[in-house]
Amino acid sequence: MKTIATFSKPEEAHLFRTRLEAAGIPAYVQDEHFIQMNWLYSNAVGGVRVQIADEDLDAAREFLAHDSPQSPSDAVDVVCPKCGSHNTAPDELPRRISFLIFLLFNFPLLFARHRWRCASCHHVFRAHPTRTTEVGITN
Numbered sequence: 001m002k003t004i005a006t007f008s009k010p011e012e013a014h015l016f017r018t019r020l021e022a023a024g025i026p027a028y029v030q031d032e033h034f035i036q037m038n039w040l041y042s043n044a045v046g047g048v049r050v051q052i053a054d055e056d057l058d059a060a061r062e063f064l065a066h067d068s069p070q071s072p073s074d075a076v077d078v079v080c081p082k083c084g085s086h087n088t089a090p091d092e093l094p095r096r097i098s099f100l101i102f103l104l105f106n107f108p109l110l111f112a113r114h115r116w117r118c119a120s121c122h123h124v125f126r127a128h129p130t131r132t133t134e135v136g137i138t139n
C-alpha cells in the first residue's frame with residue numbers, strides 16, 4: 001500500500017477517495033476513526049491518509065498529473081474582476097481587524113477571510129481560491 005495524499009479532515013479524504021475511484025483506482029482511507037475520536041491528533045499522526053495498492057501507483061500518478069483542482073499553481077491564481085490582472089494577494093488588513101474583533105467580542109468574522117486585493121489597480125474583491133492540499137506519492 002502507498003499513501004497518495006493526506007488530509008486534516010476525514011471528509012476531505014473521502015472526497016478524494018471518491019474521485020480516485022471514479023477514475024477506476026480503488027482507494028482506502030486510513031486513520032479516520034482515530035482522528036474522529038480526537039481531531040487534535042490529526043497533525044501528530046500525519047492526517048487522514050488515502051492509500052492505494054502498489055500496482056495502481058502508475059494510474060494514480062497519471063490521475064494526479066491531470067487532476068487540475070489539486071494543482072498548487074491553480075490554487076493561488078485569483079484574477080482581478082476589474083482589470084483582469086493576476087497580480088493579486090489576500091487582503092491582510094480585514095483579517096487583522098477580524099482577529100481583533102474576535103479578541104474583543106469573541107465573535108469571529110469569517111467572511112473577511114475571502115477578501116483579495118489587486119496589486120495593479122488596488123481593487124478589493126471577494127474570491128474563493130481553491131485550497132491547496134498536500135498531494136503526492138509517499139510511503
Ligand SMILES: [Zn+2]
Binds near residue numbers: 080081
Ligand atoms: Zn485590478
